[in-house]
Amino acid sequence: MELSLEQLQAFIATVETGSFSAAARRLGKAQSSISGLISNLEIDAGFSLFDRSSKIPKLTPEGLALMNDVKSVLKSHRNLRHRIDNIMDSVESEISLAYDNMAIPDGVMLGLASEFEQQFPLTSLMLLEATHKRAYQLIEQNKVNLAVVISQDDYPEQFAFRGICHVHYCTVAGAKHPLAKLDKVAPQDLAQYRHLRITDTQTGFRRFDSDLTSNIWYSNSPTTMMEMLRQGLGWAEMPLHAVESQLLNGSIVRLPTSHQEVTFPHCVDLIWQIEGAMGQCLQWLLERITNKAKALNQRPAL
Amino acid sequence: MELSLEQLQAFIATVETGSFSAAARRLGKAQSSISGLISNLEIDAGFSLFDRSSKIPKLTPEGLALMNDVKSVLKSHRNLRHRIDNIMDSVESEISLAYDNMAIPDGVMLGLASEFEQQFPLTSLMLLEATHKRAYQLIEQNKVNLAVVISQDDYPEQFAFRGICHVHYCTVAGAKHPLAKLDKVAPQDLAQYRHLRITDTQTGFRRFDSDLTSNIWYSNSPTTMMEMLRQGLGWAEMPLHAVESQLLNGSIVRLPTSHQEVTFPHCVDLIWQIEGAMGQCLQWLLERITNKAKALNQRPAL
DNA sequence: GCAGGATTATCAATTATGATGATTAAAGAA
DNA sequence: TTCTTTAATCATCATAATTGATAATCCTGC
Known part of the structure; x- marks a missing residue:
């Protein structure tokens, strides 16, 4: 030739x-x-x-x-x-991963990406930041190999899951919000003000699903959410890692709720479809995320 | 294998x-x-x-x-x-081209680049915007294949050159500059105010080379130059194409000089080293620039 | 200037690989 | 079924790569 x-x-x-x-x-x-x-x-x-x-x-x-x-x-x-x-060696050529931004800090996942690129230079990685529902849906439709989400009560049979850590939530509002002035915030206090929630337009709005209030505003973006909080448009339940810096600079404050601890944990799960062979990338991701999450658990509470 | x-x-x-x-x-x-x-x-x-x-x-x-x-x-x-x-076919693998930004509008050269990429997809092009002196120096040192500069009186023996068009210069100042208020500007008027000139730090400053004034500020960037003009820091001789939009919006005005026409032409030359074979890219560039410059000449004066 | 070492070119012999055509078997389509 | 199309296999041929030997050349050190 x-x-x-x-x-x-x-x-x-x-x-x-x-x-x-x-x-x-x-x-x-x-x-x-x-x-x-x-x-x-x-x-x-x-x-x-x-x-x-x-x-x-x-x-x-x-x-x-x-x-x-x-x-x-x-x-x-x-x-x-x-x-x-x-x-x-059954190293996948491409792999995708979705994570619920209310379950795990962005920084953790981005750190993971650079480690991944060292480990598997030929494998292309898709890293999707999503809402809980969207991430769940992506696994359901087999569009991604792995997802990190806030734990649900149960999963369908074809799902595998592994609890990896707890994420600490708290109820917060803007510093100038009326709720911020109370010594003790009861459920009926919360009910009087607008509730801000993360949801996803693609999966359709759920309305009236809160037992606390029917006045709810939705956003699919944590940044928008934070801005609405800062402007005093309502209160929200947010993971500590997402509001940490705002709590420190005082633009947002935690509400001293009477019906639950000021900081309450949610379980975080890794989920994936059972069917389909697990290649080296998937195995590596599984272990690496588990370890990184374990380290997160040891973080001192704010 | x-x-x-x-x-x-x-x-x-x-x-x-x-x-x-x-x-x-x-x-x-x-x-x-x-x-x-x-x-x-x-x-x-x-x-x-x-x-x-x-x-x-x-x-x-x-x-x-x-x-x-x-x-x-x-x-x-x-x-x-x-x-x-x-x-x-003697198509060069890489080719470089410098142009004096006081000799030819940026837009002409950028238009050339996209034509070039159609014509010679495998050839990498280096397009350098430079001052007159820098462009000349780059040809001298054989660092670029071709340059577009304001004409000099004579060139060294090893240079080839081709006149391609005239660029029209005019004497300008900021709208609020004292010179802008005169009906007729004589050389002695100019001498009373600061002169702004394009030069190049790499080739060293020339001082006292003007017969009009000894108060000269230098800049190597046309944008900086324009800003200084707008702020009324002095007067300058600039090519029409570089000041056209500012003349139209009135932030800069032409000075009605008494010692020369309000608009006076300079010759623009293509220069290159004689030694070294001319490949297809160089030939194409030579012809194309010549034609584009010819079209520029027919542009109506402002 | 000359010897020694290292380099490249060339050639014939060998080996490896690709290409071919014929044949067989199997899978649809009519 | 019959006809067509397809893939696999095999022996054979042609081409090209590989090798080892040899000769010529160049550079270095003496």
Whole structure:
């Protein structure tokens, strides 16, 4: 074949080692083999790649101009070889992961992504930040391999799940909100003010599902939510990690609720579909997320 | 060789045509050839690429996972072939071009870049916006292949040049500058106020080189220059194309000079080093810039 | 200037691989 | 069923790569 991989390999080896003989040694071939490969490559190309006037061959300008492209061919070929090895080792080619932003801090998942890229450079990762319902739905429809969500009471049979940590919630409101001025906040106090909740437009609104109040505003974005809280538009139950900095700078305050502890935990689960083989990526993610979550549990409460 | 290009070609042809026989027809080979290539590829990979249980071969999930990488190998190989053809046709692999931003509008050069990319997809282009002195220096040191500059009286022997158009200069100042209030501006009037000039820190400052005034501020950036003009920090000689929009919105005005026409032309030259072969890119650029500049000349004066 | 070491080119012999055509078997379509 | 199309297999051929040996060349050190 014209421009065969052997020829390209010999070319690069010669450039990098500086001589045909050295290239032959590196590639474990006879010197005459390299000589022949390069000659043929030059014939195929139509111009000479090395200047043989001196003892050691010197790359011609034309040869230099080919270097990048040749390297790129060999690189993608090595890549293919690695991909094949990955498949043999059941390393997935792509994997996707959704996480409920009310269950685990963004930072944890982003840290995970950079670790993942070290571990599995050939595997493409899709990392989806989602609401609880959306994340659940994505697993249900087999659109993602794994999801991190706030625990539900039960899961369908085809789901596997693993509890990984607790996330601490608290009831909060803007610093200037009337509720912030009370010494003790009872359910009937909450009921008098607007309740802000995270939900998802794609899964449809649920209305009147709160036993505390029927005046509810929904948002699918935590940032919007935080802004509404700061502006005193209502109260909400939020995970500590999402409101930590605002609590510290005082723009948002925790409400001293009388019907439950000021900070109350929710379980966080990893969920995935049982059917389908678990490749190395999925296994690694499972273990790594479990460990990272364990570390989170030991975080001192605010 | 393991994972030879023939094997990969046969693989892709089979996927795209849907059968071994059709792939053989497309590649102009015997059916048994394709069959053998695919078999060997499967042996090298370690898993089967097609499911032969039905009449027409169906790509396995593993085969599918290889598709992108295989295509990428073939693509970079085709690319190499094209690069070689380019070199045979003396199309440069990279080319660089500097332009004096006081000689030709940015927009012209950017338009050129997108045309260039259509014409020479494999050639990388470096487009440098520079001062006159810097552009000249880059040609001198052979750092760029071509430059567009305001004409000089003469060039060194090793330079080639071609006049391509005239750029119209005018003397301008900020709308609130004292000079803007005069009916006629004489050289001695100009001498009383600060002169703003474009120069380049890399080539060193020139001082006292003006016969009009010794109070000169320098900048190497046209944007900074425009801002200084708007703020009334001095007067400057600027090309019409650089001040056109500011003249229209009135933030900068032309000074009615008595010692020269209100609008006075400078010649614009293309310059390059004579030595070194002219490839197709350079020739194309030469012609294209000449034509675009000719069109500029026919632009109605403001 | 000359010897020694290392390099590249060339050639004939060998090996490996791809390509071919014929044949068989099997899977749909009529 | 019959006809067509397809894939696998095999022996054979052609091409190309590989090798080892050899000769010519270049550079270095003496």
